[in-house]
Amino acid sequence: MSYVSPDWIRSQFCAALSAMYRAEVPLYGDLVQLVDEVNAEAIARADGFAGEELKREMEESRLKVERHGAIRVGNPSELHTLRRLFALMAMYPVNYYDLSTSGLPVHATAFRPVTEESLAVNPFRVFTSLLRMELITDRRVREIARERLDGREIFHPRTLKLIALAETQGGLAEPDALALVHHALQTFRWQSDARVSKETYDELSRAHSLVADIVAFRGPHINHLTPRTLDIDAVQARMPEKKIESKHVIEGPPERQCPILLRQTSFQAVQEPIYFINPLSNDKVLGFHRARFGEIEQRGVALTPAGVELYHHLMASAERELATMTGPAVDNATRQRVLQRHFAEFPDTWESLRARGLAYFRYVRSSQATRRPSLIDGTPQPIDAFIEQGLIRVEPITYEDFLPASAAGIFHSNLGDLKGLQVGKVGPDRDGFERALGAKVVDGDALYHAQQIGSMTAMLESMRTSVS
């Protein structure tokens, strides 16, 4: 019996999730339509090689697949099973994100493909947060949360059986893989029947709307999906035209010639009906909950530790200036202007980013290479000369991870007013997270570094064997 590839299962799962979410949150479909329009215009504007490349991606419809989604779970065992489930789709936990410093009682990772080949097939990732019970300061709320989450089962029995089967036999045949996608999807869907009474929900919400979102429901409904846009500023500007209420500001770095890291924005979570348990009778009590939204992202080059440090430094100085501005909340145009000014210090050509060791690149032998770097005392002659002569081509390596401060901005914009929020002792608990996960998180930086080194080695090797 032959097994289907984990990349194939991921693609099936991503497509099923996307169809389900469009049906559940119609406004998300409107956002996708706007993104498609803006992307088509950007492609029409792009000329030459870049335009052709984008057209090809569009035709292969890779441009159209969602880039990520997010869920929030309450129990360590839920995170543990998610790790096993996502592993069957070749999605592994990369990076540890501490959100407590932003007043959120959760920590997180992103399950994502880790190889270039796998990312090229389908880059879908799931940003997954776990509630940190110990950060809920209100004792009564903490007790309710514990008691409510205790024994919650978010997985269909068939999902659990199929995960175990895949682990013992080392893969899944197509019918089993499709059954897994079908049943796993149920964990991510919206279930409007709450597990608590209206009173309990209100109490949880008063402590923290994020706690209510995690504790009051039967499952960790997917709270957003995120397609890729080629022009995030245009989508942000045009959301109002389409009657989509946008997030106030775009998160991340400003627009640049050479995009870095990740820029994101979203629309405000929609209000959805939920039915609470009436403890005195069998009827249900109607209420409302806001959690689910649509997001867009635009990715740039992955930065080295030095590049990340410069990014944080410039971001912090821009934030300090923004914090001094009085009046109503700073609007997006002002924010982008201030960021642009501070980021003028961040080199903005591929060559300067490379030469200064701020970003990661893939080194590819160009077709014109008819000689190879000579060795002087055993070390290759500086690679720079070869790049200058066009014998080696360098391509930016895309950033595939998340930014904790941006993620916090996304959380906050969709959880309503969180002022006065109480979160206990802040600080990371990576060990606790990894214990729940049942594995270590992969270091994202190490992946980019290995990719860069690997490309260099392969390039030198190909020159060694074919040119003198």
Ligand code: OOG
């Ligand atoms: C996750 C927010 C983080 C992102 O794109 O940074 C995220 C959530 O709201 O659960 O998805």
Ligand code: NI
């Ligand atoms: Ni997101």
